[in-house]
Amino acid sequence: MKDSNFLKENNARHMWHPMAHPADSLANPPKIVVGGDGVSIRDIDGKEVLDAVGGLWNVNLGFSCEPIKQAIAAQLDALPYYSTFRGTSNDQVIELSWMLREFFEPDGLTRAFFTSGGSDSVETALRLARQYHKVRGESGRTKYLSLKKGYHGTHFGGASVNGNANFRTQYEPLLPGCFHIPAPYTYRNPFNETDPEKLAQLCATALEDEIAFQGAGTIAAFIMEPVLGAGGVIPPHASFMPMVREICDRNGILLIADEVITAFGRTGDWSGSRHWGVKPDMMSTAKAITNGYFPFGAVMLNDKIADVFEQDTSGRGAIGHGYTYSGHPVGAAAAIACLKETQRLDVAANAGARGAELFAGLNGLAEKHDLIGDVRGGHGLMCALELVSDRAAKTPIDKATIGKIYEATYEAGVMVRVSGPNIIMSPPLILTVEDVQKIVDALDAGFSAA
Template sequence: MKDSNFLKENNARHMWHPMAHPADSLANPPKIITGAEGVRIRDVDGHEALDAVGGLWNVNLGFSCQPIKEAIAAQLDSLPYYSTFRGTSNDAVIELSWMLRDFFAPDGLTRAFFTSGGSDSVETALRLARQYHKVRGEAGRVKFLSLKKGYHGTHFGGASVNGNANFRTQYEPLLPGCFHIPAPYTYHNPFNETDPAKLARLCASALEDEIAFQGAGTIAAFIMEPILGAGGVIPPHESFMPMVREICDRNGILLIADEVITAFGRTGGWTGSRLWGVKPDMMSTAKAITNGYFPFGAVLLSDKVVEVFESDTTGRAAIGHGYTYSGHPVGAAAAIACLKETERLKVNENAAARGAELFAGLNGLAEKHDLIGDVRGGHGLMCALELVSDRAAKTPIDKATIGKIYEATYRAGVMVRVSGPNIIMSPPLVLTADDVAKIVSALDDGFAAA
């Protein structure tokens, strides 16, 4: 490691950080993380903290997963890179595609298209959705529908279907033909409806209204997260995604499940779609597919989509899309080892058990601290606290106060993530009950300090 004085002097001086104002990074230098082991990270000053962020939703197996490290090293020794563009492949990606076919079989997904990450996966799904309809002879189906508060990455396509203005306004005009419906978000919604089941029906009706307004024959796909993640951990009522599936089927619209966050056990189910009993037409994945150890992703495709592409005789199904690192052999090797460990450890079951404990602990904090307006979670290790300065008015907390809570929680030994008025938690899925107690205790200290 470089000298700590060198690191601090050059922190944020020569790079811009994602999702941050460059001037703010200079005025408030980011924490410099220099080491990690298990579920804990260590900063440049030697301070250790339990990582309740899980890297960025992706370090499901913790920071010390030896089988993945060994797989990466072995693959670098045998084949560090080769393209999977037309005419060549590699042994690792072939094995991985076979494994993913079995893993996602209950979701009805049988083919994979490999990418370099989550935003790439979303972009790929959107492009393939348009192409699917063109191959079928419905070239007019080009529009996309999605949820307000939804997050789908930062490429122009993903930003266009994003439902959060923070990721849109400074980059507009974006992709035309993208429209949003209200999210099943009980704490804030235009219907003032707090009953989750009723709200789900209202949002589904809004979807039907938008389809009727736009014209079903103009819409390519509806994209949604089974549980909204970056938008503040918003779980819909169990009836919502099945209703969306039925509406899409009735109108000839593809359903894309964005599971970059929710796949591979985080929700307590192996996929978020499976949690709700829904089989999507496409699924975008990344993040936990390699435990964050290598940039990698995949779009999984259903037989309905596969049959249209693979039976085409016109040439329109030729895929004019891909990335230099699609099916990267080192990434594929990492994913193979990660998938084996993910299944061996049954991390979905641990996520469900520890998630229930964390959700209960956070609800206990809400009874104690008036700054907590809403507690969201209850489905695996995805939880959020929405903070307010006035509970009755639901007035969002100010930036300075939430900053104090964040810093005090970190000093108490837990790293959390602040996003707007939300404190978001997505810890590794190998968390223990003692780790859960530590998160709750540190947050308690954080709120007390504020």
């Protein structure tokens, strides 16, 4: 490693950071992380902090998971790369496809298409949804519906179904034929409805209205996160996703569950869809599939879709889509080891227990600090605090104040993520009771300092 002075002098000078203004990165250089162990990371100055971000929603098993590291090293020695395009495969990806079928069978998902990450997985699901309808002879089904506040990655397709203007306006015009309905976001919604169950019904009615307006025969798929993540950790009422499933079925529309964040235990169940008792037609996954140790993803598909493609004799079912690194043998080896360890440790159960404790602790902070307007969570280890300068008016907090809270929380020993007016927490799923308390205490110090 270069000496620390060199790294600090060149920090953000020769690279642009994702989701950041280049000028901000130059004025406020990013923290330089050089080490990680368990649930903690270490910066270039030797300061160790608990990572309540979990890398970026993905380091479910922490930063020192030996089985995954060993699997990666062994596969690099055996076969560091080969393509899975037509005519070739590899042993690791075959085993992984079998394991994923077993893992997601309760969700009704039996086939996998491998990708390089979450945005790739969303793009793949959108493309296969259109192709599915074309193979069936309904070529007019080309449109997509999604939720405002939803996040679906950064490719043009994913950005087009994204429901947050921050990821859209500077890149428009985007993909035509993408339409959004209100999210079941109890704290802020166009209906001024504070009852989650009533709000879920209003949003479902809005979906039905949009389908009627567009014409059911023009819509390929509805895509949603079972719990909205990057939009501010927005859990819908338990009735919402089942209503969406019924509406989609009634109108011949595919339901895509974007589980790049929520799959593999994050919500306290093995998938977010399973948490609500829903079987989607397709599921996009990535992130925790390799614990963040290798760029990898998968789209899971059900038998209904598989049958249409596999029984096609017209030639339209040939998949003209894929990535150089689809089914990468090193990524597949990492995923196999990760999946085994994920199940062995039963991290979903721990996420449920520790998530309930964290949610309770954050609600306690809200009673103490007026800057906290809303506390969201209660579904595994994904929580958020929406900050305001005026609780009654719900005025979003200013950037400078939330920056002070972030820095003071870091100094108190915990890394959190700031997204707009939200502080988002998605720590590793191996968190302990003591770790939960450390997060709450550090946030308490952060708010007190501000």
